[in-house]
Amino acid sequence: MTSLYGIFGIGGCGRGVMPIAREQFASRANLRLVFVDDFGSRDMVNGHEVLSLDQFMAAPARERAVAVAIADPATRQEVVERCRAAGANFFQVRASNAIEMDEVEIGEGALISPFVTFTSNISIGDHFHANLYSYVEHDCVIGDYVTFAPGVRCNGNVHIGDHAYIGAGAIIRQGSPENPMRIGPGALIGMGAVVTKDVLPGAIVVGNPARAMES
Numbered sequence: 416m417t418s419l420y421g422i423f424g425i426g427g428c429g430r431g432v433m434p435i436a437r438e439q440f441a442s443r444a445n446l447r448l449v450f451v452d453d454f455g456s457r458d459m460v461n462g463h464e465v466l467s468l469d470q471f472m473a474a475p476a477r478e479r480a481v482a483v484a485i486a487d488p489a490t491r492q493e494v495v496e497r498c499r500a501a502g503a504n505f506f507q508v509r510a511s512n513a514i515e516m517d518e519v520e521i522g523e524g525a526l527i528s529p530f531v532t533f534t535s536n537i538s539i540g541d542h543f544h545a546n547l548y549s550y551v552e553h554d555c556v557i558g559d560y561v562t563f564a565p566g567v568r569c570n571g572n573v574h575i576g577d578h579a580y581i582g583a584g585a586i587i588r589q590g591s592p593e594n595p596m597r598i599g600p601g602a603l604i605g606m607g608a609v610v611t612k613d614v615l616p617g618a619i620v621v622g623n624p625a626r627a628m629e630s
Contacts, residue, residue, distance in 0.1 A: 418443070419476035420506060421451035422484050423468075423494055425460045428544070429484035432526050433463060436482065436508045451481055472501050480504040482524055483542060488560040488578040488601075495524065495542055495560075505542075513545075522559065540577065554592065558600065576600030576616060582608065585625075 422429045422436060429450060440446050450465045457465055471479065481503050485491040495505070505524040514532040521533075522541035532550040533539075539551070540559035549567040551557070558577035563569070567581045572590035575598040581587070584607045590596035598604065599616030609623040619628045 416445075416475060416477040418446045419449065419471065419474055419479040420446060421449050421466065421471050421479070421481045422463075422508075423451040423481050423498065424484040425450050425452045425455050425457070425465060426485070428486045428526075430461055432482070432484050432508050432528065433461060435510050435526075435528065438511060439508060445477075447476070468497065468501055468503075472503065478504070480506040482506050482508045482526060484508075484526060486544065486562050486564075486580075488562055488580055491542055491544075491562075492560050492578070528565075534571075546583075552589070554595075556595075564606070570596075572596065573598065576602065580604070582606035585610065 422433050436448060450460050450463050451468055451471045452465055453467050455465055481498050483491050483494050485494055507525045509527040510529040512529055513527045517535040519533045519537045521539045524542040526544045528547045530548045531545045535553045537551055537555050539557040542560050544562045546563055547565040549563040551569045552571040554572045555569060557575045560578050561575055562580045564583040566584040568586045570587055570589035572592060572595040573587050574595045578601045579598050581604045585604045587610045588596055597613040599614055601617040602614045603619045604610060605621030608621050608625040611624045614620050621628060
């Protein structure tokens with residue numbers, strides 16, 4: 416009996432990581448790799464079947480697992496919880512050229528795109544997304560359901576709370592062991608922002624230097 420692995424989501428995020436998963440599992444002859452999506456009307460996307468979550472869970476399989484490819488952190492958590500309640504396990508998608516150095520811990524369900532680098536002594540929670548050319552430097556602590564868009568530069572001694580979204584090309588200044596830079600839970604860092612000060616929980620910051628948007 417085959418193993419069944421699914422990329423949940425047929426949007427740009429899912430279609431962007433499916434080729435990585437295909438390469439990652441190319442040597443596993445008895446593995447069926449599909450998309451999972453409850454809202455699409457297509458049977459095939461980019462050469463892969465599309466199953467609903469119910470179909471995915473009902474299909475015969477020796478083992479089954481999903482990777483949730485939805486960029487919005489809150490929506491990603493909702494889908495993860497649905498999958499977990501249905502009895503699904505989770506797997507990590509990791510590009511072959513991603514670099515991981517010393518003492519890096521990453522939780523379940525991460526999506527690691529090509530040219531991503533993790534240096535040393537880093538702790539990252541569950542269902543993290545690291546898009547193309549992002550990096551995480553030394554002594555960073557990153558929570559659950561955090562999204563890095565392409566080209567995020569997260570320098571050393573940065574603490575990022577759960578559900579934060581870091582926009583494409585954003586730069587987060589290095590902190591120190593005694594005074595790490597802090598990005599609060601649910602914060603949104605705009606595209607190209609240069610973050611030089613702590614960001615409050617739920618804040619939206621943009622610009623160089625990054626400033627909170629007025630409501």
